[in-house]
Amino acid sequence: MSETSGFLSRPDGERLAWRRVEGAGPTVVWLGGFRSDMAGSKAQALAEWAQASGRAYVRFDYFGHGESSGDFAQGTITRWREDALAVLDELTTGEVVLVGSSMGGWIASLAAMAQPERIRALVLVAPAPDFTEKLMEIPPEGHVALKADGVWMRPSEYGEPYPISQSLLDDGARWSILPGPVAIEAPVRILQGGEDPDVPWTHALELAQGLKSRDVVFSLIKDGDHRLSRPQDLQRLVAAVAEVCA
Template sequence: MSERITTAQGREIAYHLTPGAGPAVVFLGGFRSDMSGTKALHLEAWARSAGRAFLRFDYSGHGESGGVFEDGTIGDWAEDASAALDLVEGPAVLVGSSMGGWISCLLGRDRPGKVAGLVTIAAAPDFTEDGYWAGFDAAQRAALEREGVVHVPSDYGAPYPITARLIAEGRRRLVLRSPLRFGCPVRMLQGTADTAVSTETALRLLDHAEAPDIRLTLVKGADHRFSAPAELALIERSVIDVLDLI
């Protein structure tokens, strides 16, 4: 059973913390995903076998945490992630998947003393602006202004409700329009068959970010889930690579 904390903003966050040696590894999930996904559970099993501290959690409005998904924004979920990060002792290695990659960039930039390394998986920086808003036609933009929400088809089930607040607040959290500097090693993983996040996005983040040691690995044929056995093994190796540099 998950444990729970209440953030400074009053949101209830569910989490699982595996005790072990530091630096801890913290998994940040994607948009509308939860902490029981394949990648999070694989890393938890690896951490347990390695005696490594590991944390997985749900943003508000996701999974087992409190709140309503439609009420949330990138900034809210970044605050949730920052509160979760304080559950582990000392600096941590963040593993951010999709939206979690964006949020890990925010934490790596804004909390350098707490972030010892970054591993991103199909990172989706600025997706509210460059993905949803840029892809909306005139009718969708008008509906967003009129109704405050539009529903966008998803490959993962029911359509996603995209709110005007999510788009507007996301503009305050963009990371590709201003300097993005990390004082830690960074490993980025990206599949070439990903239809949600393009290879061009990964290359743009690689070109834009600054770090003492930053590398991008492209995996031919891998999709956005990045959860095949060979891909999970690559995530694990990337985490170990970063830990070895700390």
Template sequence: MSSAINPTTILVGEGPAAREIAVEQRPGSAPGLFWLNGFKSDMSGSKALAVDAYGAARGLAVTRFDYSGHGRSGGDFLDGTVSRWLEEALAVFASTEGPQVVLGSSLGGWLALLLNKALRDRGDARVKELILIAPAVDATKDLMNARFSPAERKSLAERGYVERASQYGPEPYVYTRGLLDDGDRHLLFDGVIETGCPVTILQGGKDPDVPQEHALKLVSHLLHDPVTLTLIPDGDHRLSRPEDLQRLQDAIGRAVAG
């Protein structure tokens, strides 16, 4: 029932800001599934592949891509900002057709909300539903900057970046001043968040990176649209265990059928 994946690249930006974005699209029927990775994750991660497998088994179109500085895409990770990655998401979304279920993990959850807002501001209401996994909304302010130690703040002031050890790989996470400052342009918790579509949130109760309180804060800002929050008490940030991936695929099934 599945169609072969079509790997392509999309050029985003101009001049020195131009970068090649690696995209994998599986042709199929609507609604399509549009996947947004987390910070320092790529489109070959277990959740991204679970989304693709769901679409492949049911003949649905699936779109995945790597942000600049991630995976197979061009560009320098240290140049990465929310604005830059949002621009790439919009460019890739423009290559899709028909209604889309947009799924975002961690930072990708924030980008999913920003993508939907930008589209609806343009009169494009093709986002059928948002599925957010441990959504790191306003992460640069609430989940990065607010947690820095005095030593890390000194590093940011003197060196322009902060390095933090990662429990998900050998390389440290690097947070630049450019990323943090740009994030302030995209904060959503300063008012009501209007999505114009249903929102499903999957949240781990033992997530050290995006705590469950953060998901509850998001729910408190979604006042006018249907919201389903599933709290997984023993779930971590990744939510990549077989039972977690099944929950994700079940959520896709409900969104597609809705």
């Protein structure tokens, strides 16, 4: 099946970009990471798998990300959670499998708790719940900038510095889910790199242990990094998604 695309209008006038493959359910829904977009290698690998196997698949960009409208600096966990729920409500029917990468693992968990009756399973790649509190190290000069301006330009190994707002940090605390219990009963598969510099494997394991679900498989890829986008990593991701869809 070919992939279609469009924009989902939000009540405040912003628009979320999406792409969809029609096919058999459950619908696989991709939830990307912080400052990532739906054109990344993992999202693309799943699109190709969906087309080849006749599976329903939806990917989208959050507010302020990728092809969607909005100012990234104004984004919050509340807003991105609402984006995910809007996609579920308006672009999917029936059961869904949520596939969340990094921050997307947090958003997927929050969405699963909001609509548990629709969740077939979750597949999480280097999940980063509570990252605004537990994983984001802010140096003294960052705290000074946040206090003075409400925003800190955080250096990045992946490109230009990017804005971290005080509102993002304050809002993130509202949605903390660790150490649990995390009220998700559906099957969960977690893929985690042992050499991930952004999400320590112990953090992802804490999520696995906090889940109420008894059907949880935690896979440590010892030499894996944060992105887990090597060919063998993409094969593991597709295999995990195919397993929970079966």
